[in-house]
Amino acid sequence: MQNPVRWGILGAGKFARQFMGPAIHAAEGAQLVALATSSAEKAEPFQAFCPELTVYDDYDALLAAPDIDAVYVPLPNHMHVEWSLKAMAAGKHVLCEKPMTLQADQFDQLIAKRDEAGVLAAEAYMIVHHPQWQMVKRIIDEGAIGKLVHVSGKFSFDNRTETTNIRNKPETGGGGLRDIGVYVFGAARYATGQEPDEISARIRWENGVDALAEVQAQFPGFSYSAYVSIRMHPYQEMVFHGEAGLIRLTAPFNARVFGEARVELHKPGLEVQVTRFPGDDHYKLQVEAFGRSVRDGADYPCPLEFSRGTQTMIDRVFEVALPL
Incomplete structure (x- = not known):
């Protein structure tokens, strides 16, 4: 695998466990390397399909890890903006579950931070x-x-x-x-x-x-x-x-x-x-499209501007x- 996008996941919720975690692990050009959760028990299902996974017990610790390129954010809705901004500030690309914001004007700060940090950020509108x-x-x-x-x-x-x-x-x-x-x-x-x-x-x-x-x-x-x-x-x-x-x-x-x-x-x-x-x-197709945009600069089908609409x-x- 050439230059895979190395992914971390913030939180071990059901959707990440059943769908997006396996999709990141299976996607071409992607590598699932880390998970942040305070529950070792919740990490076990992820480690079952991705044994080499590094598990952090703190979200900030995952964001500080230098070997992570992109972060998937499946946290409860009201936490999406906060942790997407933190991830971008840490220099990570961000794929955040929908709804990425609770109000449209919150997209403005996400777009501004994306442009300032020079990263790809998108809502997971698969x-x-x-x-x-x-x-x-x-x-x-x-x-x-x-x-x-x-x-x-x-x-x-x-x-x-x-x-x-x-x-x-x-x-x-x-x-x-x-x-x-x-x-x-x-x-x-x-x-x-x-x-x-x-x-x-x-x-x-x-x-x-x-x-x-x-x-x-x-x-x-x-x-x-x-x-x-x-x-x-x-x-x-x-x-x-x-x-x-x-x-x-x-x-x-x-x-x-x-x-x-x-x-x-x-x-x-x-x-x-x-x-x-x-x-x-x-x-899986979403993760692969995200990776092409990160690695090759390909247009992403669902930019933040679309999700704002x-x-x-x-x-x-x-x-x-x-x-x-």
């Missing part, structure tokens, strides 16, 4: 690295479905019994919009290259977090509707409906976990062309939402 989404963007750009008329997004799961989950706590930046609204909003923005002009919404609040949000928006070229919920049966779907065709994604966000990634292209005459992506791991949309939903 779907843009999946070939199904690259295909959708290409289909729309090529005009295969004609003029785009309406886009709809749906994403839900039910974690009402997980009372200690950070998604159910307002003090840790919980709620459905910050956790999964980023997907239904960001996907529409990525695939179309457009930003919303008008937004209306309704939110059902439970214990200080948004449990269900219904959103309507008008983009320059199409109308938009979506809902996200952390109190509904698991479901996800994105649909791009044009005058001459329709694109439907059946596992747009959690490919392989929710089911096989499929892009349905509905054509005139009720013809449906289905493209399947059974083996693509967007977490999605957070701006989330902020606007909170501002205008009526009770549901």
Whole structure:
């Protein structure tokens, strides 16, 4: 392996253990070298697939390690900005879980620190690295479905019994919009290259977090509707409906976990062309794309400026939402 990007992880949470840790370890051009956690027990699953891992019991100690090039930050939402800034100040490249911030204007200090430190920093918005989404963007750009008329997004799961989950706590930046609204909003923005002009919404609040949000928006070229919920049966779907065709994604966000990634292209005459992506791991692809940007200066598909736009949309939903 030539000049691998050497990674450290801040925190040993479930998502890092199940998905991003293995993805970093498996990615071409990457090497997982360190983990910071105060719990030796939590480090054990990481050491099971990466025995040579160095374990630090302090986040700052990991950031001070000279053999680490990049840091993955999967901490609770309210800690993302603080530790991303600290990592960049230490000269590390940063890939931080979404939502990287709790408000759009917090991206400004992240962008400023990125530019000052001369590092790559990005939100871990993995779907843009999946070939199904690259295909959708290409289909729309090529005009295969004609003029785009309406886009709809749906994403839900039910974690009402997980009372200690950070998604159910307002003090840790919980709620459905910050956790999964980023997907239904960001996907529409990525695939179309457009930003919303008008937004209306309704939110059902439970214990200080948004449990269900219904959103309507008008983009320059199409109308938009979506809902996200952390109190509904698991479901996800994105649909791009044009005058001459329709694109439907059946596992747009959690490919392989929710089911096989499929892009349905509905054509005139009720013809449906289905493209399947059974083996693509967007977490691994994300790490590899990050590495190419770090090593070779390749354009990164999801810069902080893009993520700021999605957070701006989330902020606007909170501002205008009526009770549901």
